[in-house]
Amino acid sequence: MALQAREKEILILDAPIQPNDEDYALMALQAREAELFYYSIYLKPDSCALAQHRDKPPVKTITLPNGGFKLLTCEELLSGQSPLNEWLIHGMIEKGNLGLIFGNPSSGKSLYVQDMCFCIAAGLMFHGLETATGNVVYIAGEGFSGLRKRFSVLAKKYEVPPPNNLHISEMPAAIVDQKSIESVRNAIDQVGKVALIVIDTLHRNFGDGDENSARDISQLLSNIDTYLKTTGATVLIIHHSGHESKGRGRGSSSIRAAMDVEYSVKKEGDTVTVENTKVKDFDPPSPMSFKLKSIELNKDVGGVVLEPTEQIPSKQKGSTSSDIENTILAVLANAPSDQFVHATDACVVSGKIPARALKADYVKTETYSKMDNPTKEAKRKAFQRAIERLVETQKIGSGDNCYWLPPSP
Secondary structure: OEEEEEOOEEEEEOOOOOOOHHHHHHHHHHHHHOOOOHHHHHOOOOOHHHHOOOOOOOOOOOOOHHHHOOOOOHHHHHHHOOOOOOEEEOOOEEOOOEEEEEEOOOOOHHHHHHHHHHHHHHOOOEOOEOEOOOEEEEEEOOOHHHHHHHHHHHHHHHOOOOOOOEEEOOOOOOOOOHHHHHHHHHHHHHHOOEEEEEEEOOOOOOOOOOOOOHHHHHHHHHHHHHHHHHHOOEEEEEEEEOOOOOOOEOOOHHHHHHOOEEEEEEEEOOEEEEEEEEEOOOOOEOOEEEEEEEEEOOOOOEEEEEEEOOOOOOOEOOOOHHHHHHHHHHHHHHOOHHHEEEOOOOOOEOOEOOOEEEEHHHHHHHHHOOOOOOOHHHHHHHHHHHHHHHHHOOOOEEEOOEEEOOOOO
16 A cells, blocks of 8 residues: 655555554654644545546555554654753743633633734744744634624734634534544645644533533543644643632643643733743743733724833743853853863864863752752753753763863864
8 A cells, every 4th residue: 555645645556455443543743754734544435536546456454563552762863953941932831832821701811812822923032032934823712702892902003914824723623523633634734734723612622522521521632632733733721710729720630730831810800921931941931910901993983902011031030041051151150170070072162172171960960059940850851841942953072971162163
């Protein structure tokens, strides 16, 4: 059986006349290995692609060892992508993250995410934070009548035309439903490469299921992984706060457990505050605070946007990434002479061997003493990321349990 990509669809060559589940499993594997469009493996026998090849003999299907389960060596894993953070919004959301934005009704959570979507699609800074420009898909489950006005207001606020790469659904999805999520993926594939997919809200786009049921949430997350995450896009879910616990999203705890990043949105008066409540692979950013500002579209129609209460810097709680990198460089440059050791032949950076190096434990201890991150674990993670960035950019060398500065030219 062979598969061939052609303009966002897969032609199945030498296909079986009556494909069974095992055939489709093999198609899935081949499509995945060829990095083709995943949704197309669900082609049915009466599809155009199969109909063109009904005269072909059936193929012999195989049962893959371990059900296709595969192990990578650490070297293979690290060669796949850079260990550095790849940001959708710098310091806030990474590319490929699965995230949750939750808050009470009318707290401003949709307003906040719509602003985010507009900036990413239009290639604008998001309240002082750099964004990665790309296609955005907004799966709207409610508030259709107000979306036109909200995005018109954002276009006026930023003084740019409405971005053509911001795509908004005309109806809600039912993500736990197989046919519905396949249809959603089909529509997304027509867009092309997507940077961000937003589900607003989880409840309105859930389908026939119970968000308090771990089983239904498992199906929801499975469909998100299979059909949305495989696009390579960041997926953000807008959700309501819990009925009793306002500090978490409503429903099964499985929802929060599955998230890479999570933010709460709270409104007091006309002030909206966005605060990080979970993060996995970077330092939690500082809270952002906004005021609601009215913008008039014409004499009778207007809307509101979020305006920061102060200039929002790209800043982390505790020491920032650049602070830590500068501290490490200062420790390496200014350590007492009795702390240096003779550099070995393994100590190479920029093709040169330095005269001396510092033991890694000394650099770590000195740097930790100058960091104000709240916990030891936060310091450890922040220090390690700073070291990785400095080595990646060849500002320092690392090896033999030592760190060193490159020798002078």
